[in-house]
Amino acid sequence: MTNLKKSDVLTKRGKRERLTAAAVRMLHEQGVEKTTLADIAQAADVPVGNVYYYFKTKDELVEAALSEHTRHLETLTGRLDQLPDPRERLKGLVNAWVGQRDITARYGCPTGTLAVELDKRTDSGLDIAAGHAIRRLLDWVEQQYRQMGVADPEDLALAFVGAYQGMSLLSNALRDPEIMTRGGARLVRELDNLT
CATH class of the missing domain: 1.10.10.60 (Homeodomain-like)
Structure with a gap:
């Protein structure tokens, strides 16, 4: 039994x-x-x-999907946290994003597109949950900039994640995965030039 x-x-x-x-x-x-x-x-x-x-309900499934997005992010950042240098961690994040370029070109950023769609349905509270998933990413990126000792780590994190969301949106809208490649290369150059 x-x-x-x-x-x-x-x-x-x-x-x-x-x-x-x-x-x-x-x-x-x-x-x-x-x-x-x-x-x-x-x-x-x-x-x-x-x-x-x-x-x-379908909302419970959406909530489970958001939790899965957060779990995926935590797994990814957990792996990246094994790298000794915060600059290399951020480059690793960029490489992970670029590695998903074909899927992103077809469907956009999984969390970002879901957040935008859920924002139209403010009655469920799922829009807030989607924002929390993105906030976790922002906080992790900001922490990396803080460890690098650069000025304005919060603003840099916003610009970094904003660049990712922008290149994801453009890649999806234009169905061009190379936008992710070029945008990722630009982010890596910016990281290399940061002192």
Whole structure:
């Protein structure tokens, strides 16, 4: 009986994780308004009726997707924090962004596009949650500039993340992944020239 319960727990966790991963992908590709629970269920290979066992509403799935964005950011910055130099950490972040250039050119920044869309739906509070995910990125970038000992680390962080959002938007709008490559190279040059 104990093994059956463990198996049930693993199956439950597996389905929930698949649904969350599918929500992240579908919301990025289609947006909140166009994505249905049935779309997410199909992408997760979970019967649509089972979705309600894990998530009562689409907003709960959106919230899970936002949590996944935050978890992904924390995983990425955690790996980058292993680098001894904050300048190299920021370059590593740029490289990660540029590495996603084809997806960004097609769908935009996953968190940024979701934040913009959720801002139109202020009744759910999800717009605030999306802002928190972006705030975590800003705070991490600012911390790197502080460790570098440069003047105005908060302003530099805003400009750095703003540049990423701008190049993501342009890359997506023009369907040109090379905008990410060129924008990333510019950010790296700026980091190299910072004293």
